[in-house]
Amino acid sequence: MTEIAVTGAAGRMGREVLAAAADRADIDVAFAVNRTPVDERIGGVVVESSDNFAELLDDYEPSVVVDFTGPESAVEYAADCADHGVALVTGTTGFDSDGLGALQAASESTAVLKASNFSRGVAALRLAVQEATAALPDADIELTETHHNAKRDAPSGTAKALLDDIEGVRDDLTDRVHGRAGEAPRTDDEIGVHARRAGDIAGEHEVLLGGSNETLSLTHRAGDRSIFAEGALDAAEWLAGREAGWYDFFEVIEG
Ligand code: NAD
Secondary structure, three states: OEEEEEEOOOOHHHHHHHHHHHOOOOEEEEEEEEOOOOOOEEOOEEEEEHHHHHHHHHHHOOOEEEEOOOHHHHHHHHHHHHHHOOEEEEOOOOOOHHHHHHHHHHOOOOEEEEOOOOOHHHHHHHHHHHHHHHHOOOOEEEEEEEEOOOOOOOOOHHHHHHHHHHHHHOOOOOEEEEOOOOOOOOOOOEEEEEEEEOOOOOOEEEEEEEEOOEEEEEEEEOOOOHHHHHHHHHHHHHHOOOOOEEEOHHHHHHO
């Protein structure tokens, strides 16, 4: 049984995590917090104010904190986790270099697993994109991601991970071009990046590789957010009890 705490409990992902945890025999929720208090039980759990987060860590001693909030708050939670020796799984996206540095600093004192996407399908997409990029070294590459209309960061964390993957294979692609307007012919060194926002779409990513007389399109569509919650709980179970360090979701999948 892995004891977890959940931050951002009243958010879209926090609710999914609590709902998924309620259905799993291997996970117990020690406590859940949200920045703004909510007068309801979510997944059977009382949601407390995040103001008391450090005290709650002392009182309940969870093994892992599962965080889906925003970059500023995730960094604060990471520091508290480091102080208390509690492992952190964060799915929060949109960190700047300072935020990433703060997470990495926390990983010197506790186990930290950060993933911009907890879907196993997206993990498979990333591997497929690396293979396809290597197999089609002259292809023009365009990436399109689509999310719900309340998403704050663009392009998505998953899109950035895919771009890093592509650039890791193709070092001639050095220019990320975010949308095009007006006179904007394509150059050989660019990857086009397009972020669409509409309705309540959970997340779609398409990588298009275009060559002469053939195109290859690799697409992942999340049916709903429960896949991310299940992946994050798998990561929490895997991370519990591990030594301080920086971990990623591929290690969870590989077991
Ligand atoms: P949301 O806006 O619905 O929820 C965020 C929640 O965090 C809100 O309830 C908000 O009140 C709370 N919050 C913010 N700051 C807080 C603080 N300081 N203390 C406590 N609670 C705080 O957003 P969401 O759709 O749930 O997404 C959250 C994050 O997770 C985003 O960065 C998003 O990109 C990311 N995300 C990641 C994955 C993945 O698989 N890694 C999947 C979906 C979303």
